[in-house]
Amino acid sequence: MNMPTFRNWRSVQEEVRRRIHSRKWAPGDLIPNEADLAIEFGCARSTVNRALRSLADSGVLDRKRKAGTRVAAEPVAKATLDIAVIRHEVEEHGAKYGYLLIKRSQTTPPVSVSGAMKTRASEALLHVQALHLSDDTPYAVEDRWINTNVVPEAKLESFEKLSANEWLMKHAPYTHGDIGFSAVQATAEHAEMLNVSQGSALFAIDRLTWDSSASVTMVRLLFTPGYQLRTAL
Incomplete structure (x- = not known):
């Protein structure tokens, strides 16, 4: 099966979400590093970095320096709040x-x-x-x-x-x-x-x-x- 094309960070983000949702990557799992994911997805490492940072900001991933990136054991659901007129x-x-x-x-x-x-x-x-x-x-x-x-x-x-x-x-x-x-x-x-x-x-x-x-x-x-x-x- 051919790997889909990942042209931007959003498509990488969606693939990571899909793997977490399907439990290919379960809560608490250490996911592959950015360099390996960039090779797998056929995109720049910076593209992977942005996708993972966005998921970490939303509470889906837990990123720690030198310890790698894990699927959050207890994902935090974050609400979106706009400043209303x-x-x-x-x-x-x-x-x-x-x-x-x-x-x-x-x-x-x-x-x-x-x-x-x-x-x-x-x-x-x-x-x-x-x-x-x-x-x-x-x-x-x-x-x-x-x-x-x-x-x-x-x-x-x-x-x-x-x-x-x-x-x-x-x-x-x-x-x-x-x-x-x-x-x-x-x-x-x-x-x-x-x-x-x-x-x-x-x-x-x-x-x-x-x-x-x-x-x-x-x-x-x-x-x-x-x-x-x-x-x-």
């Missing part, structure tokens, strides 16, 4: 989107914010608070800090008509980020904004994005009761 999210549910800017100011943030964003404690950041609406009903509160040393153009944006959420997606590239999910009780301020009772359970998303080693923005999104977040594995 809230307007698109609302409109995809067939609702009319609305937006209201509550506050915009260049101010010194709390120590908890400057510490997380790795900025100087005395350094002013742009603080934007806004309310997103779905069919004229409160949908989410956006409470955001923007590092204007990294995104200086934000100083010129009023955010009166376009949310910081959407503006940053168009104007501020990022390399990676941290994200957290929690349930929090509505404060009096947030209860008034979202038209819910104080103490109501709200779904919170806390996100901090970076451009290499510099923080871009830190945001807390608070969603009304009943909000659901769905993703793919």
